[in-house]
Amino acid sequence: MKTKxxxxxxxxxxxxxxxxxxxxxxxxxxxxxxxxxxxxxxxxFKLNTEFNRLEQALWIDTNNYSAIKYNKMEREIQFKTVLDSTTYHFKSDYVLRDRDTFHVQIEQKRFFFDGIKVSEGMVDAIQLNLSAKFKDQSIFVFKHNDAIQFIK
Incomplete structure (x- = not known):
């Protein structure tokens, strides 16, 4: 018998x-x-974080320091008060702020004083246009001048 x-x-x-x-x-x-x-x-997210860190640092420094000067030869912005100073150095691939590095590529820098574009010297507004890697975003920071800025 077979079983299946x-x-x-x-x-x-x-x-x-x-x-x-x-x-x-x-x-x-x-x-x-x-x-x-x-x-x-x-x-x-990484690129936007770098962009936001730079913008936040610029806003804080712009409003904390009384004098802002741009040196075209050195490619640096110096923020000064009587007691303290901070310097931003613009390199081709990054921006160096004291010991902090922002990995952003700045395509174009514009500086203004009292609404007039300046190439160096006293500054009260900064416009930085970033590269296409950052989707051509721009940073614009400014401060309100006090009377000391106009006395000189």
Whole structure:
């Protein structure tokens, strides 16, 4: 007497393997796309964080120091009070503020005093245009002048 054992046929097993391979391939493709997207989000976040750090530091220094001078030869902005000073050095790939480094590329710098564009000397407003890497964003910081600025 022969007894039949219930089992899958070879054709059914091959079809299951083919379907499993297709599903796993699609899953890895989707995973790769998600990883690239997450990497892109991380890079944008990093760039925006650097941009915001520079803008915040400039706002704080602009409003904390009474005198701001730009030196064109040295490519630096110096913020001064009677007791303290801070200097920003503009390099090609970064901006150096004392011991702090901002990894941003400045395409164009404009400086103003009392609403008039100046190339160096006393400054009360700063406009920095960033590179295309930062989506051509710009920073504009200013301060209100006190009477000491106009006495000289």
């Amino acid at each position: 054992i219930r089992a899958f046929t070879l054709n059914e097993m091959v079809i299951v393997m083919i379907i499993s391979t297709i599903v796993i391939g699609i899953a890895f493709t989707v995973l790769s796309l998600v990883q690239r997207h997450m990497w892109s989000i991380q890079q944008n």
